[in-house]
Amino acid sequence: MYDTIIIGAGMSGLAAGIRLAMFDQRVCVLERHTTIGGLNSFYRLRGRDYDVGLHALTNITPKGTKKGPLAKLLRQLRMSWDDFAISSQLGSKIIFPGVQLRFDNDIALLRSEVKNEFPDQVDNFDRLISEIADFDDLGSDEQHISARVRVAEIISDPLLVEMLFCPLMFYGSAREQDMDWGQFSIMFRSIFLEGLGRPHAGVRLILKQLVRKYRELGGELKLRAGVKEIVVDGGHATGVILESGEQLEARRVLSSAGWNETMRLCDDGQPVTLRQSGRLSFCETIASLDLQPQELGHRATVTFFNDSNKFQWSVPEGPCDVRSGVICSPNNFAYDEALDLGTMRITALANFDYWHGLDQRQYQLEKLRWYERITASAVRFVPDYRSRVLDTDMFTPQTIVRFTGHDNGAVYGAPEKQLNGCTHLPNLFICGTDQGFVGIIGSILSGISMANQHCLRD
Amino acid sequence: MTDAAIREVVLGILESIAPDEDLTQLDDAINFRDQLELDSMDFLDIVMELRKRHRVQIPEDDYVNLASMNSTVAYLTPMMKDIEKV
Ligand SMILES: Cc1cc2nc3c(=O)[nH]c(=O)nc-3n(C[C@H](O)[C@H](O)[C@H](O)COP(=O)(O)OP(=O)(O)OC[C@H]3O[C@@H](n4cnc5c(N)ncnc54)[C@H](O)[C@@H]3O)c2cc1C
Numbered sequence: 001m002y003d004t005i006i007i008g009a010g011m012s013g014l015a016a017g018i019r020l021a022m023f024d025q026r027v028c029v030l031e032r033h034t035t036i037g038g039l040n041s042f043y044r045l046r047g048r049d050y051d052v053g054l055h056a057l058t059n060i061t062p063k064g065t066k067k068g069p070l071a072k073l074l075r076q077l078r079m080s081w082d083d084f085a086i087s088s089q090l091g092s093k094i095i096f097p098g099v100q101l102r103f104d105n106d107i108a109l110l111r112s113e114v115k116n117e118f119p120d121q122v123d124n125f126d127r128l129i130s131e132i133a134d135f136d137d138l139g140s141d142e143q144h145i146s147a148r149v150r151v152a153e154i155i156s157d158p159l160l161v162e163m164l165f166c167p168l169m170f171y172g173s174a175r176e177q178d179m180d181w182g183q184f185s186i187m188f189r190s191i192f193l194e195g196l197g198r199p200h201a202g203v204r205l206i207l208k209q210l211v212r213k214y215r216e217l218g219g220e221l222k223l224r225a226g227v228k229e230i231v232v233d234g235g236h237a238t239g240v241i242l243e244s245g246e247q248l249e250a251r252r253v254l255s256s257a258g259w260n261e262t263m264r265l266c267d268d269g270q271p272v273t274l275r276q277s278g279r280l281s282f283c284e285t286i287a288s289l290d291l292q293p294q295e296l297g298h299r300a301t302v303t304f305f306n307d308s309n310k311f312q313w314s315v316p317e318g319p320c321d322v323r324s325g326v327i328c329s330p331n332n333f334a335y336d337e338a339l340d341l342g343t344m345r346i347t348a349l350a351n352f353d354y355w356h357g358l359d360q361r362q363y364q365l366e367k368l369r370w371y372e373r374i375t376a377s378a379v380r381f382v383p384d385y386r387s388r389v390l391d392t393d394m395f396t397p398q399t400i401v402r403f404t405g406h407d408n409g410a411v412y413g414a415p416e417k418q419l420n421g422c423t424h425l426p427n428l429f430i431c432g433t434d435q436g437f438v439g440i441i442g443s444i445l446s447g448i449s450m451a452n453q454h455c456l457r458d
Numbered sequence: 459m460t461d462a463a464i465r466e467v468v469l470g471i472l473e474s475i476a477p478d479e480d481l482t483q484l485d486d487a488i489n490f491r492d493q494l495e496l497d498s499m500d501f502l503d504i505v506m507e508l509r510k511r512h513r514v515q516i517p518e519d520d521y522v523n524l525a526s527m528n529s530t531v532a533y534l535t536p537m538m539k540d541i542e543k544v
Contacts, residue, residue, distance in 0.1 A: 022506075023506045023509075023510055024510060063478075064478065066494070066495035071495075072499060075475055075476055075499075075503075076500075076503070078474060078475070078477065081478060449499070452499060452502055456502070456506060457518070
């Protein structure tokens with residue numbers, strides 16, 4: 001009998017596991033896959049190391065900072081800032097037709113760019129910052145109001161509004177065309193007021209540290225252990241049945257599989273309360289180069305681009321939407337030592353239904369075709385690196401489903417979040433993407449706070 | 459345990475919660491919240507560590523007593539005075 005069973009060895013499940021093992025619970029993390037990491041894992045292909053998702057960690061504050069999500073997370077996991085060895089970004093850009101805004105981990109740069117490009121908006125921009133700095137994430141009634149409405153009340157130039165939404169939506173909006181004001185504030189802080197960074201070794205370092213800590217504390221981790229069913233008896237979860245048929249008992253279950261996905265696992269015969277699933281998914285191209293991007297004159301860490309004045313954050317009608325995208329070079333962080341290999345990654349919105357419906361041969365062909373199109377679109381905004389490519393890879397919404405089991409390959413989960421983590425059963429809780437916090441830092445915090453709130457206090 | 463020993467226990471817990479913090483300068487009269495930026499998550503950790511290390515149970519309504527070192531030691535004294543120092 002376990003105290004807590006955790007479904008999923010992604011960031012949120014592992015973080016929750018650490019908290020519980022720390023206080024001597026019998027805890028077991030069950031992962032369907034052969035490897036940990038979920039949405040943000042790593043792999044080796046043709047002799048080269050790749051990260052699945054990682055562009056950058058958000059919420060990066062300098063060592064010694066006591067406030068903010070990163071500091072909180074390190075304290076809660078009893079880790080030191082040096083365990084993640086994070087290097088700051090060199091500087092990023094938002095590019096729209098005829099105007100570009102640079103930003104780095106000091107908000108002063110973005111402010112001065114706004115002042116240069118949108119002189120009559122700089123006071124409004126200051127006002128936006130102070131409203132966001134004061135916004136209380138959990139205590140406010142304004143949590144769910146439309147960010148588009150709220151921001152338009154403060155910033156009167158529609159182009160600047162679009163340019164601010166573009167990066168925040170790409171890095172964390174489960175909702176099409178709009179965000180909740182609460183989520184907008186959280187993302188604004190984590191990207192513009194705090195900042196971006198990356199460990200030299202990428203996401204594998206973070207995962208390795210999480211698993212090492214979890215194991216040291218006596219936590220159990222089972223891979224290739226997909227949960228087929230959450231056993232419900234008398235209105236309580238009593239354990240799980242694995243795909244192998246093995247049955248495990250637990251006093252409570254914490255699931256990072258997603259809201260709908262978790263509801264479907266419950267065998268209590270109740271019609272499950274499904275929600276609208278998220279629909280926003282990505283294709284991502286990865287190119288390994290025979291030189292460092294800086295040798296081509298490319299110094300930006302992340303480049304968010306949009307080729308018209310209006311940014312569309314919605315499911316594309318075609319396979320991918322190449323009008324906008326995110327270009328990231330993992331090389332362009334302030335490391336002590338350069339990465340061995342030059343890399344360029346591009347993220348574009350993609351249509352799950354299209355990619356899901358292809359047969360194997362078509363899928364391979366379409367991957368090649370859209371790799372070309374996405375790259376051709378991106379090199380309008382960064383130096384053309386196509387003649388320096390050694391190897392490429394690409395993933396689609398279909399890949400995301402395979403690795404995470406999330407419906408529709410929805411990167412940021414369902415638009416409606418379950419902030420308190422509660423379900424219809426008193427001892428079944430959810431954490432991770434569908435609880436509310438997204439991204440790597442966000443999902444780690446989600447695991448921590450759901451473990452604290454629901455699994456430690458008895 | 460004496461008051462001094464209880465203080466050592468609490469200090470040990472703070473050290474493990476905030477490893478990057480210099481606790482030699484801690485002022486026993488000032489709130490942890492203000493000095494160390496501790497938040498409700500950290501207070502839960504103090505409670506959980508006391509339970510784990512010394513089997514002391516603190517009900518949620520009593521968390522307010524853990525505001526500063528002085529108030530924490532005063533609150534814990536009746537509960538911990540019979541515990542042997544380890
Ligand atoms: C292309 C891409 C780029 C990204 N880039 C960044 C970035 O640069 N920075 C950033 O901060 N974030 C980024 N993210 C987002 C980040 O990866 C996620 O927000 C985060 O990893 C979510 O973690 P999670 O624990 O909530 O969920 P998941 O990682 O999805 O974990 C859920 C786990 O549960 C397992 N599971 C599901 N069902 C079952 C079952 N029935 N039984 C057993 N196990 C099950 C899954 O296999 C999975 O391992 C990116 C995401 C993508 C897709």
